[in-house]
Amino acid sequence: MAEDEQEKWQIQLRKGALELVILASLRGGAVYGLALLRHLQQFPTTAITEGTLYPLLDRLKRDGLLDANWMQEGEARPRKYYELTGKGKQKLVALMRAWRQSVTDIDALLATKASAEHINRGD
Amino acid sequence: MAEDEQEKWQIQLRKGALELVILASLRGGAVYGLALLRHLQQFPTTAITEGTLYPLLDRLKRDGLLDANWMQEGEARPRKYYELTGKGKQKLVALMRAWRQSVTDIDALLATKASAEHINRGD
DNA sequence: CAGCATACCTTGCATTGCAAGGTACTATGG
DNA sequence: CCATAGTACCTTGCAATGCAAGGTATGCTG
Numbered sequence: 001m002a003e004d005e006q007e008k009w010q011i012q013l014r015k016g017a018l019e020l021v022i023l024a025s026l027r028g029g030a031v032y033g034l035a036l037l038r039h040l041q042q043f044p045t046t047a048i049t050e051g052t053l054y055p056l057l058d059r060l061k062r063d064g065l066l067d068a069n070w071m072q073e074g075e076a077r078p079r080k081y082y083e084l085t086g087k088g089k090q091k092l093v094a095l096m097r098a099w100r101q102s103v104t105d106i107d108a109l110l111a112t113k114a115s116a117e118h119i120n121r122g123d
Numbered sequence: 124m125a126e127d128e129q130e131k132w133q134i135q136l137r138k139g140a141l142e143l144v145i146l147a148s149l150r151g152g153a154v155y156g157l158a159l160l161r162h163l164q165q166f167p168t169t170a171i172t173e174g175t176l177y178p179l180l181d182r183l184k185r186d187g188l189l190d191a192n193w194m195q196e197g198e199a200r201p202r203k204y205y206e207l208t209g210k211g212k213q214k215l216v217a218l219m220r221a222w223r224q225s226v227t228d229i230d231a232l233l234a235t236k237a238s239a240e241h242i243n244r245g246d
Numbered sequence: 247c248a249g250c251a252t253a254c255c256t257t258g259c260a261t262t263g264c265a266a267g268g269t270a271c272t273a274t275g276g
Numbered sequence: 277c278c279a280t281a282g283t284a285c286c287t288t289g290c291a292a293t294g295c296a297a298g299g300t301a302t303g304c305t306g
Contacts, residue, residue: 119151
């Protein structure tokens with residue numbers, strides 16, 4: 001089923017892009033929700049809100065790509081730290097590959113100044 | 124409102140990507156539905172089905188980005204040719220810029236091997 | 247004339263991203 | 277010691293999206 005999703009992803013980068021940047025952000029170790037959110041908000045493309053992030057983290061955990069642990073440091077508010085599982089790491093590698101493919105494909109379409117006649121009679 | 128959508132797009136490339144490749148495919152002149160479909164199916168990333176394409180073309184036309192004309196050539200089946208409007212051409216330029224921005228942003232996130240500590244304490 | 251191909255369109259479903267609105271606890275400053 | 281603001285996580289409900297599946301209509305081919 002991981003391979004199924006993989007296939008699908010190649011067809012729709014829109015869904016996978018967010019997943020990709022989240023998994024990638026956890027490469028360096030466990031990170032908690034709001035910190036991850038602020039990290040992603042650095043860039044306009046990946047700037048999401050809490051209403052997007054938390055459900056997505058839930059889903060990634062449900063799919064076995066992430067583990068989550070509550071951690072209480074000192075007297076601060078407890079935080080929920082998310083961490084890549086083995087499966088999550090594999091998925092990350094696959095998504096990165098798919099991402100490169102997508103960029104290549106789209107750039108190819110943008111680069112070729114295909115004439116309408118060309119397209120109309122089928123390449 | 125065009126600018127509104129523009130802003131939104133920077134946040135979600137997933138929606139804009141398809142729009143982008145469709146508009147880009149029409150740069151060279153009018154193209155009809157199925158030919159466009161086959162053109163997009165050349166690449167895995169942009170391989171969509173009719174159930175996706177036709178509603179999307181309808182929306183783009185409704186938004187004034189495309190014009191559509193039925194054309195009867197010889198005795199063949201009549202075809203509906205889609206063509207960029209002035210507004211559509213402007214949108215294409217904007218989407219191409221946004222696409223580059225997205226690729227830059229995501230590649231930046233993928234490139235920086237940010238440590239978890241780094242992220243957790245906010246950049 | 248049966249069957250296939252071309253061409254466009256529609257319905258219905260599951261999924262998504264998000265704004266908005268919680269809950270609960272900590273720190274601050276008057 | 278109370279009010280306000282800040283941190284942190286979560287939920288609900290809506291609108292939009294992509295798609296599989298199925299539909300209509302016409303032409304071509306054996």
